[in-house]
Amino acid sequence: MTESFKASDLIITPATTFKEKPDPTGLVFGTVFTDNMLTIEWSLASGWEKPCIRPLENLSIHPAASALHYAVELFEGMKAYRGVDGKIRLFRPALNMDRMARSALRTTLPTFDQKELLECIRKLVELEQEWVPYSTSASLYIRPTLVGTEPSLGVKKPTKALLYVILSPVGPYFASGTFNPISLWADPKYVRAWKGGTGDCKVGGNYGSAIYAQQEALEFGCQQVLWLYGEDHQITEVGTACIVCPISKILYKGKHLDIPTMENGPEVTTRFLNKLTDIQYGREESDWAMLVS
Amino acid sequence: MTESFKASDLIITPATTFKEKPDPTGLVFGTVFTDNMLTIEWSLASGWEKPCIRPLENLSIHPAASALHYAVELFEGMKAYRGVDGKIRLFRPALNMDRMARSALRTTLPTFDQKELLECIRKLVELEQEWVPYSTSASLYIRPTLVGTEPSLGVKKPTKALLYVILSPVGPYFASGTFNPISLWADPKYVRAWKGGTGDCKVGGNYGSAIYAQQEALEFGCQQVLWLYGEDHQITEVGTACIVCPISKILYKGKHLDIPTMENGPEVTTRFLNKLTDIQYGREESDWAMLVS
Numbered sequence: 256m257t258e259s260f261k262a263s264d265l266i267i268t269p270a271t272t273f274k275e276k277p278d279p280t281g282l283v284f285g286t287v288f289t290d291n292m293l294t295i296e297w298s299l300a301s302g303w304e305k306p307c308i309r310p311l312e313n314l315s316i317h318p319a320a321s322a323l324h325y326a327v328e329l330f331e332g333m334k335a336y337r338g339v340d341g342k343i344r345l346f347r348p349a350l351n352m353d354r355m356a357r358s359a360l361r362t363t364l365p366t367f368d369q370k371e372l373l374e375c376i377r378k379l380v381e382l383e384q385e386w387v388p389y390s391t392s393a394s395l396y397i398r399p400t401l402v403g404t405e406p407s408l409g410v411k412k413p414t415k416a417l418l419y420v421i422l423s424p425v426g427p428y429f430a431s432g433t434f435n436p437i438s439l440w441a442d443p444k445y446v447r448a449w450k451g452g453t454g455d456c457k458v459g460g461n462y463g464s465a466i467y468a469q470q471e472a473l474e475f476g477c478q479q480v481l482w483l484y485g486e487d488h489q490i491t492e493v494g495t496a497c498i499v500c501p502i503s504k505i506l507y508k509g510k511h512l513d514i515p516t517m518e519n520g521p522e523v524t525t526r527f528l529n530k531l532t533d534i535q536y537g538r539e540e541s542d543w544a545m546l547v548s
Numbered sequence: 549m550t551e552s553f554k555a556s557d558l559i560i561t562p563a564t565t566f567k568e569k570p571d572p573t574g575l576v577f578g579t580v581f582t583d584n585m586l587t588i589e590w591s592l593a594s595g596w597e598k599p600c601i602r603p604l605e606n607l608s609i610h611p612a613a614s615a616l617h618y619a620v621e622l623f624e625g626m627k628a629y630r631g632v633d634g635k636i637r638l639f640r641p642a643l644n645m646d647r648m649a650r651s652a653l654r655t656t657l658p659t660f661d662q663k664e665l666l667e668c669i670r671k672l673v674e675l676e677q678e679w680v681p682y683s684t685s686a687s688l689y690i691r692p693t694l695v696g697t698e699p700s701l702g703v704k705k706p707t708k709a710l711l712y713v714i715l716s717p718v719g720p721y722f723a724s725g726t727f728n729p730i731s732l733w734a735d736p737k738y739v740r741a742w743k744g745g746t747g748d749c750k751v752g753g754n755y756g757s758a759i760y761a762q763q764e765a766l767e768f769g770c771q772q773v774l775w776l777y778g779e780d781h782q783i784t785e786v787g788t789a790c791i792v793c794p795i796s797k798i799l800y801k802g803k804h805l806d807i808p809t810m811e812n813g814p815e816v817t818t819r820f821l822n823k824l825t826d827i828q829y830g831r832e833e834s835d836w837a838m839l840v841s
Contacts, residue, residue, distance in 0.1 A: 285612065285701025292611060313608040314616075318585060318714050319578065323607075323695050326619035326756035363759045398701060402616050408578025408691060408716060410755055410787065412763055421611050423701060444744055451739030453757045460753030462703055463619030464746040466656045470705055494703065 317406030327403030338537025610699030620696030631830025
């Protein structure tokens with residue numbers, strides 16, 4: 256049995272036809288994908304198969320696969336940035352690998368050598384490097400995913416799984432480079448994470464029910480949910496996945512609370528954003544950045 | 549836009565090759581499937597397409613489909629029984645349709661006319677009637693499933709979905725017709741349902757994290773998890789899906805609590821089981837049973 260796949264075993268059969276690369280300024284998040292994907296199959300009987308980089312295509316999944324019924328699934332979100340020096344960087348990718356391995360344990364999916372997966376991802380991004388936008392306000396989003404594929408309706412640890420990684424060029428969160436502060440909807444009616452749950456992992460089950468609350472937030476004119484927990488309405492998290500984001504209003508118990516983030520100019524927010532993007536786009540050297548090529 | 553599909557629009561192109569029907573006594577739950585499935589596609593733009601009954605085959609799913617990332621998915625579990633009079637019955641199927649519609653709302657998936665879906669399922673079971681085991685201790689398991697299929701990584705209400713139904717012949721829970729009492733593992737470490745969550749629906753996200761606890765229960769020599777909630781360890785539910793099941797032991801705070809279910813003979817358990825199976829297998833008339841054909 257193979258305990259982990261190895262990047263040195265990669266079988267690379269890349270796409271021979273190529274999609275047109277989009278203008279990064281007009282992109283809707285997560286809707287355009289690159290030409291190739293990474294796939295690695297796992298079974299309880301044989302362990303991990305050799306990793307493959309091959310043309311991105313639909314997956315052929317049995318209708319009884321555990322990912323489609325019992326949310327035996329997890330993912331990560333990372334980015335590759337094209338720096339001002341032309342080099343491509345990942346940002347603290349080892350932390351994503353670490354959380355992914357923890358999510359795998361929690362969902363009874365197989366674990367793997369984190370360094371080997373990171374090296375497979377590096378090779379995929381290297382192959383797709385022309386998809387990393389030539390822009391310091393856009394990036395190539397990386398989506399590692401691990402799903403249970405056993406064709407069986409038994410509620411149990413799956414004996415088959417598929418790890419795959421897809422890439423999607425994404426534009427800036429804030430068009431024209433300016434901050435647009437957002438409103439948050441804070442209602443204790445929905446709870447996202449709780450003691451004894453999976454809030455410390457990045458698993459599909461955390462999202463399925465959250466989308467409903469997100470819809471309701473939009474109906475109240477808010478962009479995001481501020482998740483509350485417990486009798487005393489402790490703040491747990493906001494769903495935003497942007498780097499830094501100023502908040503102008505919180506709708507709580509029917510009242511709009513004004514948050515004066517922007518009133519005296521967004522100094523703190525801007526300082527955080529600049530520091531992080533300086534590292535990501537190679538304007539500042541840091542061991543938080545990992546070179547792809 | 550089509551608010552609901554209609555059973556009268558069914559396009560039936562059944563399988564022309566047939567799998568061998570297994571001996572129901574040796575079946576592992578949810579591993580054998582019948583020759584055909586029901587599929588109904590939905591999109592925000594066009595609403596529901598016409599329902600199709602066609603050969604069971606793998607689904608072609610985009611690797612970014614929301615079901616695989618965000619658990620935008622739900623299911624139901626029902627059964628068809630071959631009665632002592634040769635007729636095939638469903639057991640209170642309207643309640644499954646009702647919960648399915650509620651689960652769809654909660655996961656931002658499209659709803660439908662419950663009677664139309666039930667009629668589509670009835671027609672599928674009618675077509676596959678030879679798969680309903682000739683046995684009063686086995687049945688044909690029905691798995692309606694609804695998944696988000698939009699190929700986009702945005703965390704939002706999906707604009708594409710697929711409803712499908714697969715069928716699986718299943719054997720008796722208790723081999724040789726006798727009750728085997730089970731042990732439960734009760735540890736407040738894992739929580740399955742909570743206020744503001746999705747415990748009142750049947751959605752994938754409820755299961756992904758539960759499988760881990762189920763694994764741990766097995767390691768402690770227990771068959772199932774007795775789910776606890778809150779500081780005072782309220783009992784919420786057991787994961788068993790059998791009709792009636794006697795419990796002999798509960799492992800709680802490191803101690804085995806003996807439950808004397810079987811000591812004076814399982815009178816109450818047997819009475820419940822007989823009443824329910826009398827209705828399911830047509831030994832007793834009841835409006836809880838719905839004739840398939």
